[in-house]
Amino acid sequence: MGQLIVNGLTTGMILALPALALALSFSVLRFANYAIGSYVTLGAFVTWWANVLLGLPLWAAAGVGAASVALSAVAIDYLAYRKLRERSGLTLLVASMGVSLALENLVRLFAGNSPRAFDVAVARPHRFFGLRLHQEQLVILVTVLAALTVVWLIFRFTRLGRAMRAIADNPSLAAVRGIERGKVIAAVWGMSGALAALAGVLIGLDTSLEPQMGWNYLLPIFTAAILGGIASPMAAVAGALVLGLAEEVSTLFLPPHYRMIVAFAIMAMLLMVRPWGLFGRKWVTR
Amino acid sequence: MTIAAQSLVAEGLVAGYNGVPVLHGVSFTARAGEILTVVGPNGSGKSTLMKTVLGLIRPLAGRIRLDGHDITALSPAARVNAGLGYVPQEANVFPNMTVLENLRLGLDFIRRPGAKPFAERLQEILELFPEIRPKLAVRAGVLSGGQRQMVAMASALMADPTVLALDEPSAGLSPRNAELLFGVISRIAASGVTLFLIEQNTRLGLDASDEGLVLVSGEVRLTGKASAILADPEVRRLYLGGK
Amino acid sequence: MGDPMTAYLIATLCVVVIITLAGLALNLQWGMGGLVNFGLFGFYMLGAYVCGLLVKAGLGPLAAMASAILVTMIVSALVSLISIRLSEDYLAIVTLGFAECIRLFISYEDWLTMGTLGVSGITRPFAGVLGSDWGDILFLLFSLAMLGIVFALISLLAASPFGRLMRATRDDPDIVASLGRSVLAIRLRCFAVGGAILGLAGSLHAFYYSYIDPTQFTAIITAYAFMAVVIGGRGSNTGVLIASVILVLLLEGSRFLVDYFPGLDGQTFASLRLIAVGIALVVLLIMKPSGFGRERPTVLAASLRNS
Numbered sequence: 001m002g003q004l005i006v007n008g009l010t011t012g013m014i015l016a017l018p019a020l021a022l023a024l025s026f027s028v029l030r031f032a033n034y035a036i037g038s039y040v041t042l043g044a045f046v047t048w049w050a051n052v053l054l055g056l057p058l059w060a061a062a063g064v065g066a067a068s069v070a071l072s073a074v075a076i077d078y079l080a081y082r083k084l085r086e087r088s089g090l091t092l093l094v095a096s097m098g099v100s101l102a103l104e105n106l107v108r109l110f111a112g113n114s115p116r117a118f119d120v121a122v123a124r125p126h127r128f129f130g131l132r133l134h135q136e137q138l139v140i141l142v143t144v145l146a147a148l149t150v151v152w153l154i155f156r157f158t159r160l161g162r163a164m165r166a167i168a169d170n171p172s173l174a175a176v177r178g179i180e181r182g183k184v185i186a187a188v189w190g191m192s193g194a195l196a197a198l199a200g201v202l203i204g205l206d207t208s209l210e211p212q213m214g215w216n217y218l219l220p221i222f223t224a225a226i227l228g229g230i231a232s233p234m235a236a237v238a239g240a241l242v243l244g245l246a247e248e249v250s251t252l253f254l255p256p257h258y259r260m261i262v263a264f265a266i267m268a269m270l271l272m273v274r275p276w277g278l279f280g281r282k283w284v285t286r
Numbered sequence: 287m288t289i290a291a292q293s294l295v296a297e298g299l300v301a302g303y304n305g306v307p308v309l310h311g312v313s314f315t316a317r318a319g320e321i322l323t324v325v326g327p328n329g330s331g332k333s334t335l336m337k338t339v340l341g342l343i344r345p346l347a348g349r350i351r352l353d354g355h356d357i358t359a360l361s362p363a364a365r366v367n368a369g370l371g372y373v374p375q376e377a378n379v380f381p382n383m384t385v386l387e388n389l390r391l392g393l394d395f396i397r398r399p400g401a402k403p404f405a406e407r408l409q410e411i412l413e414l415f416p417e418i419r420p421k422l423a424v425r426a427g428v429l430s431g432g433q434r435q436m437v438a439m440a441s442a443l444m445a446d447p448t449v450l451a452l453d454e455p456s457a458g459l460s461p462r463n464a465e466l467l468f469g470v471i472s473r474i475a476a477s478g479v480t481l482f483l484i485e486q487n488t489r490l491g492l493d494a495s496d497e498g499l500v501l502v503s504g505e506v507r508l509t510g511k512a513s514a515i516l517a518d519p520e521v522r523r524l525y526l527g528g529k
Numbered sequence: 530m531g532d533p534m535t536a537y538l539i540a541t542l543c544v545v546v547i548i549t550l551a552g553l554a555l556n557l558q559w560g561m562g563g564l565v566n567f568g569l570f571g572f573y574m575l576g577a578y579v580c581g582l583l584v585k586a587g588l589g590p591l592a593a594m595a596s597a598i599l600v601t602m603i604v605s606a607l608v609s610l611i612s613i614r615l616s617e618d619y620l621a622i623v624t625l626g627f628a629e630c631i632r633l634f635i636s637y638e639d640w641l642t643m644g645t646l647g648v649s650g651i652t653r654p655f656a657g658v659l660g661s662d663w664g665d666i667l668f669l670l671f672s673l674a675m676l677g678i679v680f681a682l683i684s685l686l687a688a689s690p691f692g693r694l695m696r697a698t699r700d701d702p703d704i705v706a707s708l709g710r711s712v713l714a715i716r717l718r719c720f721a722v723g724g725a726i727l728g729l730a731g732s733l734h735a736f737y738y739s740y741i742d743p744t745q746f747t748a749i750i751t752a753y754a755f756m757a758v759v760i761g762g763r764g765s766n767t768g769v770l771i772a773s774v775i776l777v778l779l780l781e782g783s784r785f786l787v788d789y790f791p792g793l794d795g796q797t798f799a800s801l802r803l804i805a806v807g808i809a810l811v812v813l814l815i816m817k818p819s820g821f822g823r824e825r826p827t828v829l830a831a832s833l834r835n836s
Contacts, residue, residue: 032618080815093567093621094565094810097810099811100807101807101810102808102811109797159394162390165382165383169380170377173378173379178394178397216629219626257633260633261634271615271619
């Protein structure tokens with residue numbers, strides 16, 4: 001049972017980063033970025049390239065990956081999403097699908113379909129109180145905690161964080177208070193992209209890298225964000241942990257390849273019964 | 287009376303939408319520490335006037351001066367930085383942020399030369415609005431309508447504006463709360479800030495003001511001391527129900 | 530029929546018909562109804578498998594096809610119920626999730642679906658009626674007949690009061706609700722009918738290839754359908770028809786380019802094609818949001834504008 005909790009929390013922690021990224025961009029821009037899966041893939045593969053082909057140690061390569069995706073996300077918003085902000089939300093959805101398609105296949109073009117792994121030293125698993133903890137899981141734990149702490153600090157205590165929350169809360173008043181929407185949006189995409197990239201690295205560490213990886217995570221990412229209450233970024237983290245644990249517990253009576261179905265079932269139930277998530281504030285449905 | 291004491295001056299404003307003017311040559315002068323209230327029937331152009339003063343609409347003709355500087359060509363953000371504060375009628379706080387954070391945001395992104403640091407300004411504002419001191423950690427959205435109005439005004443004042451523009455401040459408030467609010471507005475004026483209001487409630491607005499302006503169909507029908515306007519027979523007949 | 534060029538033409542036209550049907554389905558759901566179906570390939574796959582498995586089980590092809598259409602319609606209705614009370618963007622993730630789950634299920638439950646081995650020997654309707662030489666042409670004619678029926682039905686639907694209601698629900702659900710009409714019922718019906726068409730498209734896919742396995746069904750089908758609707762113009766059936774033809778001819782025709790670039794393989798071209806589709810989608814949405822076709826205006830919307 002303890003092992004289940006450890007594994008569940010690991011899954012949940014990896015999921016927390018892109019779920020937070022999704023909730024962040026949703027809360028400020030009010031649209032669900034379906035390209036988030038492809039940001040995860042892009043981040044993983046750029047990191048792989050820096051790690052395996054350029055020979056950088058993994059932490060430095062991850063930095064390269066995060067920066068690349070951060071910049072790409074800002075660029076994509078500037079070139080594509082910005083022009084569609086005045087249209088209906090559904091148009092943005094389809095556009096983000098197009099972005100996702102293009103990015104994922106761009107990776108496939110350069111990297112092919114076969115799975116890869118990072119160039120890291122193989123380490124023996126540690127043992128804590130009878131539980132097996134892999135080196136990768138420790139890295140995941142530390143990285144995610146560090147990333148979440150940084151994001152939380154920015155969100156809660158800095159001018160930028162206040163500006164993000166202000167725009168999410170009351171965009172017209174934010175403009176009156178002198179907040180420059182364009183710059184804040186760029187910062188949001190930068191953070192979102194970096195978080196997604198980091199998630200990609202961690203997934204690659206935990207399992208392997210392939211161009212399909214981000215797409216496979218789309219459903220869990222959205223479910224985690226909805227669980228938390230999609231407009232509340234920090235609650236998305238809680239949603240991710242809950243989902244990770246739920247998926248892990250489900251392996252007791254379902255085969256492991258059916259984790260998607262668990263995520264789907266949870267999401268379906270949520271949407272029918274409690275669409276504002278576990279921690280969100282109640283709103284009106286039709 | 288020196289020019290510097292004339293905080294907000296409008297000269298011959300002609301403004302409207304899509305080239306069609308709604309205001310036909312509106313002029314007024316608001317002096318330091320004064321409360322100037324614009325009243326008039328629905329559709330008279332009050333909100334158009336406010337939008338023009340704020341910079342949301344570029345006038346077709348005329349000028350606006352703030353503290354002697356011509357701000358006609360400035361963007362809304364630039365006007366805020368030049369000393370024009372604004373409290374919108376609705377949705378004038380950040381409901382999911384605490385009162386303290388709302389106040390912080392009043393200063394965070396304003397670039398005013400000589401602006402005081404946050405802590406110092408916060409104390410000054412809390413002197414002016416002692417009612418909100420116990421509510422600093424409360425989310426603005428759960429406050430009552432009157433309290434929210436106060437937070438909205440306090441936030442706008444954090445940036446130390448020369449002129450504070452208020453958009454129908456008594457809207458949605460009970461008569462008692464509206465009276466309390468206008469008491470606060472007097473306090474603000476007493477501290478030296480110039481107040482420029484548009485008000486739907488003619489009696490309440492003019493009662494609490496120094497100067498008034500009656501706007502009808504985009505033209506200035508009457509202007510002068512608020513008390514004199516209130517005593518004017520035509521005003522009494524049209525807007526105050528006779529007597 | 531010894532001419533390989535003709536055979537290739539017939540084959541391509543079959544693919545055009547199938548893709549057009551998928552495009553028409555999406556045009557109904559998204560173009561006219563405002564319901565974003567990101568899991569389109571899942572319903573298509575469901576239709577193909579229900580049809581194929583029933584044929585293998587001994588049911589006649591036409592009956593199998595009818596069953597597939599019915600099943601897909603019902604499943605579509607059920608899936609849309611999950612998010613029907615919420616804003617339209619939730620349907621996108623629900624359908625996407627559903628499609629992935631269907632694919633997983635079909636891949637792994639091989640006791641039912643043959644899993645990755647696939648279902649082979651799916652006989653076509655009217656097979657053998659005219660002799661094997663005419664098999665492909667016969668199937669093409671059958672498919673075209675199906676397409677004609679669907680096109681006629683959808684055009685009738687679009688012009689009908691229900692069609693106007695659908696479009697009004699897409700543009701302003703609150704007004705429709707205030708008129709006392711059930712937004713939920715309208716959306717449900719719209720999505721279900723679209724699902725039925727996808728079931729038909731999937732069945733034709735199964736007949737055409739005679740063999741289906743899970744790898745044939747990916748989000749690429751969804752992408753093609755979206756392209757067709759975006760190019761053709763949301764709500765315009767004729768536009769979608771023409772767009773699908775152009776799209777498939779372009780994309781299939783690009784296979785010939787492989788011969789001219791000996792250094793590049795099929796996989797590379799597949800990726801390049803999809804990158805092009807993705808970028809084209811975004812560019813088209815920015816530049817030509819209403820596509821190249823035209824939609825008939827709704828009386829409801831117009832009268833509301835004037836009131």
